[in-house]
Amino acid sequence: MTKYSGYMGKVLMVDLSKSLISEYPWSDEDRELYIGAKAMASKIMFDNFTGKETAFSEDNLIIVSTGPLTGTGAPCSNRFNISTLSPLTGITTSSNCGGNFGYYLKKAGIDALVIRGKCPVPTWIEIKNDKFFFHEAGDLWGMKVSQSQEELQRRMNEARKCRVKCGMLSIGPAGENMVKYAAVISGERAAGRAGVGAVFGSKNLKAMVATGNHEVPVFDPEKTTKLYQKWTETLRKHPLTGNQLPKMGTAGLVSPMQMRGILSTRNYAYGQYEHFDKVSGEVLAEDYNIVNKGCMSCPIKCARTVNVEGQEVKGPELETLGLLGGGIMNDNLELILKWNYELDELGMDTISAASTLAWAMEANEQGLWKNGLSFGKTANISKTFENIAYRRGIGNELAEGSRWLSEKYGGKDFAIQSKGLELAAYEPRRSVGQGLGYAVSNRGGCHLNGGYLVIVENLGLNADPQTPHAKADLCMLMQDLMESVSMTGQCLFTSYAVFPSFLISKPNSVVTKTVNKVIPFLGPVVRILNKFPGIASFHLFLLPHTKAIEYATGMKCNLARFIRAGERSYNVERAVNAKFGVSAAMDTLPKRLTNVPQDPKDPSTKVPLEVMKKVYxxxxxxxxxxxxxxxKLRKMKII
Ligand code: SF4
Structure with a gap:
């Protein structure tokens, strides 16, 4: 139980080997320190892992967790997190998903599940108002994602003789066959990165369905409702969350990235793709978008649906457009839409699948691994994805990811990964702060866990993207803030509105230009805020998350506590990774990004990683x- 609203007060341990459910101890002090979602999962991993576990060992945990704002009506708040040991990286990973499972988990009266052991046979789990039913899933095993979810919905309806409102998540063939970058899919949204789906597969866990009739308690309903209304208005008026994202989704970033030279092209050899205009967000919006869609409770609605072979399905995000477009030298947008759909159906991360493919094309070209794949040759790619999911032929090796392949065949310098996780589509040689983030990110080459400095350097503001100055301190601040937003159960895109609108909508104004010029000199100021967040013991209008926590939960919060919680979360995640051997030596990037200038005539167009790492x-x-x-861990109250 808990004295705080916003939570259901129940964290449950699910032992798959014995089909047993028990309470996992999680106190109000834990809630104050870790808030929820990803941070709580990291602390649970810290408390339970010794460093001897592996991704596919039975003692690996899968933690499915929500935040206190999930289910309270806050904008973009019905997200959930899945954390586990990754088979791709061997260290912690977390994947945030906008599907409906988190919301319905709270409706079932549960904040989080800590899953251990292994089901003796393929299984799907039904959760109804905190009662658990373990069903055999032998007949679902082998089904693609949407088929299995439709079948589960049919079974739920049939058992209750009505249409049952429920949340679900499931894996596809890639997860069953333990492809190292298999995803978990909830509705149409993916917990995509670093192989959480493979861990489900290793535990014989095909799917989970949650339903219930609990209401999420809110501490001060009147203030909460008013705040949420105002917040929604702010998001709708902001140029990023009210215009760019609803209009084109993340796909709208293709063109600005091309302009700024940060669109990964030909396995990151270049930062611009000559046919970018054929695979851009503009073309997607004009020629293919059917309707804008969003996660539950989202006023931004950055997702879109497209037509693939007569079916209305989810369209691709920027990462997929970039990496399956210029990344492999393909200018056929229709093919990208099709592959995106196929990868979702197979239950596979589009980023790692695309980047591994690009590495394999280059390895073939260089004669390191004769595999028949070539840049621009698109005829058999659907088949290749299927072969990966079912681990057939070369697919069996592609299923291991680019790090593993480059260790076997050579070509490490152009395996575009960090700690085993393939990078997203932002080419960091013209966004060096983003490069630092990729390298030090706790889950490997992740743009978000890395602090997403590309928004300050290129895609929102334009603070000198080549200078290392201030980037380390900014990287830390952004990482910590994004950790905090994640903990609440909200989408990271809500934090875009922290940038004052006029800076985004008037990039050439004197004020914006001055801000961009000043940012590289702000390192010492940011350092003070990072070191003494207590100076920010107030609420910031542009970051309503702190007030939302106070109003919805009754827990004390302000900017200082928020930043501190984010820092704690980042540290505890790093401390888990330390148990699995992570240290500075693993905070790396491939040599293509650190040693080879993107522009041969401009030596500054590479990532000065070691300089920034030291400061970081x-x-x-x-x-x-x-x-x-x-x-440090004691000071942060982690131990
Ligand atoms: S902004 Fe996009 S990803 Fe975020 S909650 Fe809304 S629809 Fe989902």
Whole structure:
């Protein structure tokens, strides 16, 4: 139980080996320190992992967790998190998903599930108002994602003789066959990165369905409703969340990225793709978009539907457009729509699938691995994806990801990954702060866990993208803020509105230009805020998350506590990774990005990683090996 609203007060341990459910101890003090979602999962992993577990061992945990704002009506708040040990990286991973499972988990009266063990046979789990039913899933095993979810809905309806409102998640063939970058899909949305689906497969867990009739309690309903209304208006008026994202989704970033030279092209050899205009957000919106869609409770609605072979299905995000477009030298948008759909149906991360493919094309070209794949040759790619999901032929090796392949065949310098996780589509040699983020990110080459500095350097503001100055401190601040937003159960896009509208909509104004010029000199100021967040013991109008926590839960919150919680979350995640051997030596990027200038005539167009890393560790108060000290962990109340 809990004294705080916003939570259901129940965290449950699910032992798959014995089909047993028990309470997992999670106190109000834990809630104050870790808020919820990803941060709570990291702390649970920290408390339970010894460093001997592996992704596919039975003692690996899968933690499915929600935040306190999930189900309270806050904008973009019905998201949930899945954390586990990743088979792709061997360290922690977390994947945030906008599907409906989190909302219905709370309707079932549960904040989080801590899943361990392994089902003796393929199984799907039904959760109804915190009662658990373990059903055999032998007949679902082998089904693609939408077929299995439709079948589960049919079974739920049939058992109750009515249309049952429920949330579900499931894996596809890729998860069943433990493809190292298999995803978990909830509705149409994916918990995509680093192989969470493969861990489900290793545990014989095909799907989970949650339903219930609990209401999420809200501490001060009147203030909460008013705040949410105002917040929704703010998001709708903001140029990023009210215009760019609803109009074109993340796909709208293709053109600005091309302009700024950060659109990954030909396996990251270049930052611009000559046929970008054929695979851009504009073409997608004009010629293919049927309707804008969004996750539950989202006023932004950045997703869109497209037509693939007569069916209305989810359209691709920027990462998929970039990596399956210029990344493999393909200018056929229709093919990308089709592949995006096929990958979702197979239950596979589009980023890692595309990037592994690009590596394989280059390895073939260089004679390192004769595999028949070539840049621009698109005829057999659908078949290749299927072969990966079913681990047939070369698909069996492609299923291991680019790091594994480059260790086997050579070609590490152009395996575009960090800690085993393939990078997103933002080419960091013209966004060096983003490059730092990719390298130090706790889950490997992730643009979001890395702090998403590309928005400050290129895609929102335009603060000198080649200078390392201030980037380490900004990277830490952005990482911590994004951790905090995640903890609430909200979409990270809500944090876009932290940038004042006029800076985004008037990029050539004197004020915006001055701000861009000043940012690289702000390192010491940001360092003070990072070190002493107590100076920010107030609410910031542009970041209503802190008030939302207070009004919805009754828990004390302000900017200072919010930043501190984010920092704690980042540190505890790093401390889990330390148990699995992570240190500064693993905070790397492939040499293509650190040693080879993107523009051969401009030596500054590469990532000066070592310079920034040193400052970053200092800013974080970590030791020279890039790890939080015992003193640091104590200070943060982690131990
Ligand atoms: S902004 Fe996009 S990803 Fe975020 S909650 Fe809305 S629809 Fe989902």
């Amino acid at each position: 560790y200092e800013a974080r108060g970590w030791d020279k090996n890039g790890l939080p000290t015992e003193e």
